[in-house]
Amino acid sequence: xxxxxxxxxxxxxxxxxxxxxxxxxxxxxxxxxxxxxxxxxxxxxxxxxxxxxxxxxxxxxxxxxxxxxxxxxxxxxxxxxxxxxxxxxxxxxxxxxxxxxxxxxxxxxxxxxxxxxxxxxxxxxxxxxxxxxxxxxxxxxxxxxxxxxxxxxxxxxxxxxxxxxxxxxxxxxxxxxxxxxxxxxxxxxxxxxxxxxxxxxxxxxxxxxxxxxxxxxxxxxxxxxxxxxxxxxxxxxxxxxxxxxxxxxxxxxxxxxxxxxxxxxxxxxxxxxxxxxxxxxxxxxxxxxxxxxxxxxxxxxxxxxxxxxxxxxxxxxxxxxxxxxxxxxxxxxxxxxxxxxxxxxxxxxxxxxxxxxxxxxxxxxxxxxxxxxxxxxxxxxxxxxxxxxxxxxxxxxxxxxxxxxxxxxxxxxxxxxxxxxxxxxxxxxxxxxxxxxxxxxxxxxxxxxxxxxxxxxxxxxxxxxxxxxxxxxxxxxxxxxxxxxxxxxxxxxxxxxxxxxxxxxxxxxxxxxxxxxxxxxxxxxxxxxxxxxxxxxxxxxxxxxxxxxxxxxxxxxxxxxxxxxxxxxxxxxxxxxxxxxxxxxxxxxxxxxxxxxxxxxxxxxxxxxxxxxxxxxxxxxxxxxxxxxxxxxxxxxxxxxxxxxxxxxxxxxxxxxxxxxxxxxxxxxxxxxxxxxxxxxxxxxxxxxxxxxxxxxxxxxxxxxxxxxxxxxxxxxxxxxxxxxxxxxxxxxxxxxxxxxxxxxxxxxxxxxxxxxxxxxxxxxxxxxxxxxxxxxxxxxxxxxxxxxxxxxxxxxxxxxxxxxxxxxxxxxxxxxxxxxxxxxxxxxxxxxxxxxxxxxxxxxxxxxxxxxxxxxxxxxxxxxxxxxxxxxxxx
Numbered sequence: 001x002x003x004x005x006x007x008x009x010x011x012x013x014x015x016x017x018x019x020x021x022x023x024x025x026x027x028x029x030x031x032x033x034x035x036x037x038x039x040x041x042x043x044x045x046x047x048x049x050x051x052x053x054x055x056x057x058x059x060x061x062x063x064x065x066x067x068x069x070x071x072x073x074x075x076x077x078x079x080x081x082x083x084x085x086x087x088x089x090x091x092x093x094x095x096x097x098x099x100x101x102x103x104x105x106x107x108x109x110x111x112x113x114x115x116x117x118x119x120x121x122x123x124x125x126x127x128x129x130x131x132x133x134x135x136x137x138x139x140x141x142x143x144x145x146x147x148x149x150x151x152x153x154x155x156x157x158x159x160x161x162x163x164x165x166x167x168x169x170x171x172x173x174x175x176x177x178x179x180x181x182x183x184x185x186x187x188x189x190x191x192x193x194x195x196x197x198x199x200x201x202x203x204x205x206x207x208x209x210x211x212x213x214x215x216x217x218x219x220x221x222x223x224x225x226x227x228x229x230x231x232x233x234x235x236x237x238x239x240x241x242x243x244x245x246x247x248x249x250x251x252x253x254x255x256x257x258x259x260x261x262x263x264x265x266x267x268x269x270x271x272x273x274x275x276x277x278x279x280x281x282x283x284x285x286x287x288x289x290x291x292x293x294x295x296x297x298x299x300x301x302x303x304x305x306x307x308x309x310x311x312x313x314x315x316x317x318x319x320x321x322x323x324x325x326x327x328x329x330x331x332x333x334x335x336x337x338x339x340x341x342x343x344x345x346x347x348x349x350x351x352x353x354x355x356x357x358x359x360x361x362x363x364x365x366x367x368x369x370x371x372x373x374x375x376x377x378x379x380x381x382x383x384x385x386x387x388x389x390x391x392x393x394x395x396x397x398x399x400x401x402x403x404x405x406x407x408x409x410x411x412x413x414x415x416x417x418x419x420x421x422x423x424x425x426x427x428x429x430x431x432x433x434x435x436x437x438x439x440x441x442x443x444x445x446x447x448x449x450x451x452x453x454x455x456x457x458x459x460x461x462x463x464x465x466x467x468x469x470x471x472x473x474x475x476x477x478x479x480x481x482x483x484x485x486x487x488x489x490x491x492x493x494x495x496x497x498x499x500x501x502x503x504x505x506x507x508x509x510x511x512x513x514x515x516x517x518x519x520x521x522x523x524x525x526x527x528x529x530x531x532x533x534x535x536x537x538x539x540x541x542x543x544x545x546x547x548x549x550x551x552x553x554x555x556x557x558x559x560x561x562x563x564x565x566x567x568x569x570x571x572x573x574x575x576x577x578x579x580x581x582x583x584x585x586x587x588x589x590x591x592x593x594x595x596x597x598x599x600x601x602x603x604x605x606x607x608x609x610x611x612x613x614x615x616x617x618x619x620x621x622x623x624x625x626x627x628x629x630x631x632x633x634x635x636x637x638x639x640x641x642x643x644x645x646x647x648x649x650x651x652x653x654x655x656x657x658x659x660x661x662x663x664x665x666x667x668x669x670x671x672x673x674x675x676x677x678x679x680x681x682x683x684x685x686x687x688x689x690x691x692x693x694x695x696x697x698x699x700x701x702x703x704x705x706x707x708x709x710x711x712x713x714x715x716x717x718x719x720x721x722x723x724x725x726x727x728x729x730x731x732x733x734x735x736x737x738x739x740x741x742x743x744x745x746x747x748x749x750x751x752x753x754x755x756x757x758x759x760x761x762x763x764x765x766x767x768x769x770x771x772x773x774x775x776x777x778x779x780x781x782x783x784x785x786x787x788x789x790x791x792x793x794x795x796x797x798x799x800x801x802x803x804x805x806x807x808x809x810x811x812x813x814x815x816x817x818x819x820x821x822x823x824x825x826x827x828x829x830x831x832x833x834x835x836x837x838x839x840x841x842x843x844x845x846x847x848x849x850x851x852x853x854x855x856x857x858x859x860x861x862x863x864x865x866x867x868x869x870x871x872x873x874x875x876x
Contacts, residue, residue: 007623007690009639009648011670014683016653017366017384018053020044021309021336030298035311037336050371051382077104077113088129088172095174097124103176105188117186117193119178126177130209130216132230175216177204183218185233195233199226206247206293210254213271217257219248225259227271237274241267243283247293247304252319258295260304264288266314266328268321277317281327287360301331308360309336310386333386335364341673343399344660347406347423349463351664352376353387355409355423356673357397363390363411363421365430368671368681378425384679390421392432395442403448405463408433410471412443418473420485424464433467434490436483438498445474445512447521449535450556470499472521472535474509480523482538500538504531510552513577516559520591522577526550530579532591542594549582553610560615561626565643566590566597578628580607586630588642600640602647605633609661613639614668624686629670631658637672637682653680700726707731717759724767729774733784740790750794760791761798765807771795772821779828782835789832792825 024038034054035046045054078098086095093114094106101122105115172188181200184193200220208217215236216228221244227236244262250271251258257269264284268277287308294303295316302314312330340359347353352369365388367380378387395414402409409421420433448468453459459466471483481498490496505525514521520541524530530544530551554577561573566588575591586600586607609631616624625641627648632638637651637658656675663670670682703726710719716735723732736751745752751760763771772795778788796804807818 008686008693009625009627009641010685010689011639011649011651011682012685013651013653013680014669015368015383015681017338017679019337019677020046020053020334021305021311023309023336026292026294026303026305026311028294028296028299028303030296032299032301035334037311049381051385077106078102084124084127086127086129086174089131093129095127095129097127097176099123101178103127103174103186105174115174115186115188115191117174117176117184117191119176119184120180120182123179124176125179125203126175126205126207128175128207128209130173130175131211132171132173133211133214175207175209177207177218177220179203181220181222183207185216197226197228197233199235199238200224205245206249206259208249208257210250210271213250213254215250215254215271217248217250217271219245219259221245225257225269227257227274239269239274239276246291249293249295249302251295251302251316252297255319256317256321258293258302260290260293260302262289264290264306266290266293266302266304268317268325268328270322277321277323277325278327279324285361304330310334311336333389335366335386337677338364338679339677340656340659340675341677341679342397342659344662344671344673344679345400345402345406345409346662346664346671347402347409348377348425349405349407350375350377351406351666352378353425354662354671354679355390355400355402356679357400357411357660359396361391361393361395361397361413363397363400363409365390365423365425387425388428388430390430390432392419392421392435393417398442398444399446401446401448403463403468404450404452407463408448408467410446410448412446412473412475414442416441416443416475418443418446418471418483420467420471422464422467422489431489434486434496436471436473436481436496436498438481438501439473439475439477439479441476443473443475445472445509445523447472447512447514449514449518450516451518470535472512472514474504474512474523476508478503478505478507478509478525480504480509480512480533480538482535502533502538504533505529507550510550511554513554513556515556516574520556522554522556524551524554524579528581530554530577530589532577532594542591544577544579544587544589544594544596546587546596547579547581547583547585549606551579551581552606552608553580554578555610555612555628558612558615561612562615562618562621564588564597564626567645568597571597573626578610578612580610580630580632582606584632586610586628586640588628598642598645600628600630600638600645600647602638602640602650603630603632603634603636605657607632608657608659611661611663613663613670614665629661629663631661631672633657635674635676637661637670651680651682654678704728711735716753716756720756720759721767724763724770727770729777732774733778733787736791737784737787740787750797751790757794757798760794768795768799769807769818769821772818772825776821776824776828779825779832782832785828785832789829792829 020039021037022039027036033048035048037044043057047054077096080098080100082096082098084097092108094108095103097103101119101124103117103124104113107114170189174186174188175183177183181202181204183197183204185195187194200222202220202222204218204220206219214230216230219225223241223243224238225241225245225248226238229236241259245259247260249258255271257271259267265281270277289307290304291307292305301316304312306312311334313332314328314330317325338356338358341356342359343357345355347355353365354368356364358364367378367385367387369376370383371381393413393415397411397413399412400409407423409423412418416439418436422431422433448471467485471485474480479501481501483498504523505527507526509523509525511524512521519535521533521535522530528547528550531540532542534541557573557576563570564573564576571590577589579587584603584607587596588598590597607630611629613627613629615626627639628642630638635654635656635658639648641648654674654676658672658674660673668684673679707719707722719735739752739756742752746754750757775788775792778784
């Protein structure tokens with residue numbers, strides 16, 4: 001018997017770059033290990049060092065990897081939405097502010113309200129717990145001045161005695177900022193307002209207190225920051241910022257103050273003088289504007305949150321700095337969400353980083369290598385870490401491509417331009433090499449040549465200084481252009497002219513791909529056709545017609561593609577292309593006669609991307625199929641056997657359209673990017689699956705032989721256990737029939753053999769549930785029902801009712817399934833008993849009939865037989 005299982009193509013999601021922040025609050029643990037962010041209505045906990053997902057708190061039931069958050073209490077403190085909250089330094093009090101101006105203070109452990117403060121009916125925009133640094137006893141200077149103002153003087157001893165009676169909570173304060181620009185300071189001990197700071201004229205966005213400076217700093221969207229003396233509650237300094245300030249705070253012992261605002265710049269101020277230490281900074285793009293910032297003495301950086309949901313981490317300036325400092329630059333960025341993943345490509349020769357087009361004006365470069373990989377050209381602390389941003393386009397980037405080395409990236413955007421980027425992460429250099437202007441509408445497709453330089457050539461040895469020869473672009477203006485890439489970096493944005501321009505299609509061009517020999521390129525359009533062009537002349541060589549909707553993607557077969565089997569015969573693998581269309585199909589085309597070789601159907605929505613997987617080496621082609629991958633608007637990635645046309649497997653990990661696909665040229669890993677902001681890395685597990693299948697098949701044969709041996713030897717205990725494990729109902733039925741109908745049953749045994757009784761009394765939940773399923777099936781047949789009833793009787797007698805009623809089996813819907821099985825057993829058992837009762841009733845009728853026949857029929861003694869002449873027997 002063959003032990004090898006048939007080869008099956010399998011892929012498993014090994015890594016996922018998922019969103020962690022979509023706007024709202026951000027918090028960092030005191031030891032700077034855990035980042036807490038809001039994702040929709042959920043809270044996400046992320047390890048800042050490794051970037052690993054720790055937990056997702058969903059309110060009802062948390063899903064977790066390494067942290068187990070438990071929902072302790074749910075309270076409804078306000079009649080209106082809660083928009084801001086704060087926790088004191090001891091983590092025992094929680095303050096919540098609502099849109100109606102009410103503030104409530106909660107005991108976290110007890111879950112009850114300790115204070116309720118009501119101000120004007122305007123939204124509470126900021127809250128801060130703090131404790132006054134010193135009392136009158138320690139503030140000698142203030143104490144002396146206060147003594148002069150007091151109407152009733154007190155002796156020093158009396159003051160000390162009075163101060164000793166003041167509880168520790170007397171210095172606890174809660175500062176609140178409102179949308180009307182007012183700042184109020186609440187005394188938690190006296191439960192009243194101790195200061196009304198009426199100064200700002202717009203939303204108060206930031207509050208912080210310095211113990212060392214005895215100062216409170218406030219910042220507002222009125223473009224000012226103010227420092228307040230917490231002894232007199234009078235302003236020390238008022239500084240205009242000329243930007244909407246969204247966050248403010250003291251650094252270290254309070255000698256420095258930071259602000260973050262709408263210009264996207266982190267600014268450092270000297271607290272005593274109010275002088276800005278950072279040099280003048282230009283306002284950044286709107287997407288980089290700051291909406292909040294997080295800092296406390298326990299963390300070694302300032303975390304600023306941008307409009308585009310990016311968290312930028314800045315190093316803290318040295319304390320005591322009084323000289324001018326350079327504008328701070330983030331040492332690390334954490335993307336909260338990548339938005340829609342429109343396109344992606346592997347970069348660098350070792351494919352250790354990836355470029356993502358994310359529905360924005362910038363290209364995001366992320367690490368896709370493990371931190372343990374010492375051979376990677378780009379070192380990172382975790383998989384998916386943000387490495388760099390390619391900034392330069394003025395509108396959303398909708399397409400990108402990379403050359404053979406991964407050092408050169410081409411992008412096309414809605415600003416009607418295409419750009420070439422030089423990527424040199426070793427020197428932290430990401431520069432725009434050239435800009436191509438000439439299209440009248442969005443550049444929707446770009447493609448580099450695929451040909452590798454000759455081994456040993458300068459271009460092969462030093463790809464960083466040898467850009468690709470040309471770039472092909474396609475646009476929504478229905479034209480294609482070829483551009484010769486300059487050998488030197490372009491210093492001005494204009495000056496490069498296209499080698500040729502062709503009116504290519506009647507509608508938008510969606511995709512362009514260049515053949516591996518750099519002689520042809522293909523353009524796919526919304527006009528339902530794909531055109532094959534010569535690169536040198538820019539002339540049409542053929543047209544592929546057959547799709548019923550717009551064509552979204554086109555891809556040439558790799559150079560090492562062998563002969564392929566189409567529906568009408570064999571064709572050279574080098575001369576084929578594959579396309580994906582809005583008509584939900586994938587088509588394979590021959591470049592010899594431009595006919596359709598095969599159509600792949602299976603997607604339930606538009607096919608948005610197609611690509612070829614790595615061609616198996618010649619020695620493995622007999623068992624491994626040649627595959628193409630397609631991604632669709634149904635959120636699925638499907639793999640197809642090119643020769644058979646069959647769907648090999650379907651990969652499902654996205655909740656929105658899958659726009660982008662890429663294949664690792666060495667490991668065959670598939671990367672899919674979706675509109676749900678996730679990037680999934682699918683590892684090829686076909687070899688592991690094949691090995692496991694072969695081992696499982698071999699083990700099954702060995703177990704079946706072992707089962708036959710146990711049955712032959714009469715080892716019922718082992719045979720029944722193994723039959724249940726292998727799920728062999730016919731073998732199990734035969735074993736039970738031998739036991740139940742045994743001619744020499746054991747005395748006192750429920751089933752017929754005491755050894756079988758012991759086995760049935762020691763089954764696991766899974767085995768017991770499986771046995772009940774088999775008994776249910778056997779009980780439906782009148783021939784096997786007696787045996788099933790006997791075994792069922794043994795099971796019922798061997799277990800308490802609680803064990804059977806509370807039986808829970810993983811993957812079997814638990815109690816509901818057990819209830820259904822027991823109900824089926826009961827129904828058929830009642831039917832069998834009813835049938836037996838009817839048989840008994842019928843037996844009485846037969847017995848009565850026989851008895852009456854005995855009384856009516858004459859006895860044999862009174863019967864005489866005579867033989868007539870004609871030899872007939874006559875009764876006389």
